[in-house]
Structure formats: structure tokens, C-alpha cells
Amino acid sequence: MKARIYVTLKEGVLDPAGKAVVGGVHALGYSEVSEVRIGKFFEMELKDSSDGERIREMCGQLLANPVIEDFRIELGNS
Amino acid sequence: MKARIYVTLKEGVLDPAGKAVVGGVHALGYSEVSEVRIGKFFEMELKDSSDGERIREMCGQLLANPVIEDFRIELGNS
Numbered sequence: 001m002k003a004r005i006y007v008t009l010k011e012g013v014l015d016p017a018g019k020a021v022v023g024g025v026h027a028l029g030y031s032e033v034s035e036v037r038i039g040k041f042f043e044m045e046l047k048d049s050s051d052g053e054r055i056r057e058m059c060g061q062l063l064a065n066p067v068i069e070d071f072r073i074e075l076g077n078s
Numbered sequence: 079m080k081a082r083i084y085v086t087l088k089e090g091v092l093d094p095a096g097k098a099v100v101g102g103v104h105a106l107g108y109s110e111v112s113e114v115r116i117g118k119f120f121e122m123e124l125k126d127s128s129d130g131e132r133i134r135e136m137c138g139q140l141l142a143n144p145v146i147e148d149f150r151i152e153l154g155n156s
Contacts, residue, residue, distance in 0.1 A: 008121065021120070021141070024140055025140060030132065030136045032125040032128040035123035036120055036121070036123075038119070039118070039120075040117070041085075041118060043115045044111055044114050047110040047112065049110070058108045058111075061106060062099070062102055062106060063099070
């Protein structure tokens with residue numbers, strides 16, 4: 001069983017690294033990019049019997065900071 | 079127009095941060111997790127007329143290190 005977890009900054013939280021990427025892509029000539037926000041992406045290998053609710057609880061405790069971040073989980077077999 | 083870019087380490091490339099997360103979740107009692115690999119996730123706001131092929135080229139130049147990382151792009155409107 002696999003879990004894919006996407007951690008993103010909540011709306012309204014500043015993302016200076018994202019702003020730096022915008023500066024970088026503009027410097028390379030890609031002016032079509034207007035905003036970038038950077039998040040984290042975890043691919044997790046789980047035992048087949050794992051409980052999705054427990055995994056969600058774990059993400060809130062360890063992988064995301066609920067004060068400034070949101071997360072989304074996809075559970076699947078590949 | 080929006081692009082979502084997922085950057086992951088190539089298979090075979092060691093991920094010490096992922097190993098640290100495995101140690102952390104085991105210490106919290108989540109023994110069902112056997113492997114974690116950490117990647118990056120970019121959400122990009124683009125002009126509507128943007129060319130997907132150009133965006134792909136940009137990712138290879140700036141957002142991912144093609145020696146050790148793979149990336150995947152999703153283009154869409156939301």
C-alpha cells in the first residue's frame with residue numbers, strides 16, 4: 001500500500017522561496033510564470049493493512065505544521 | 079492556467095531525510111510505515127497562453143536536477 005502526501009502552505013502564508021523561484025524563472029526568460037508556491041511531497045510505503053485515518057493523524061503530528069500548512073493524502077496500491 | 083510540478087528523487091538515489099522521517103514515525107508508534115521518500119511540489123500560476131513544452135523545459139533547467147531527480151507536470155485550470 002502506498003500513501004502520497006502533499007503538504008502546502010496555507011493561503012496567506014508568505015512563501016519567500018517561491019518568490020525566489022519566480023525571480024529565477026523570469027531571469028531565464030520565462031515571463032509567463034506569475035506565482036510559485038513550494039510544498040513538500042512524501043511517498044510512503046505502508047503495510048497493506050494500514051488504516052487511512054491513522055495515517056492522516058500521523059501527518060498532522062509529524063509531516064505538516066497545522067498552523068501554517070495544509071496537507072492532502074492519496075492512498076492507493078501503486 | 080496552473081501547473082503542478084512534482085519533483086522526486088530517482089530510484090536508487092539515497093534519501094537520508096526520508097529515512098529520518100521513517101525513524102520519527104516509528105518513534106511515534108506508527109510501525110506500519112516501511113519507507114518514505116521526500117520530494118518537492120511546486121504550484122505555479124501561469125498566463126493562459128503558456129506553452130506546456132516550454133514549462134517542461136524550464137523545470138528541467140531550474141526546478142529539478144536531472145542527474146538525481148525526476149519530475150512530473152500536470153497542467154490545468156484549477
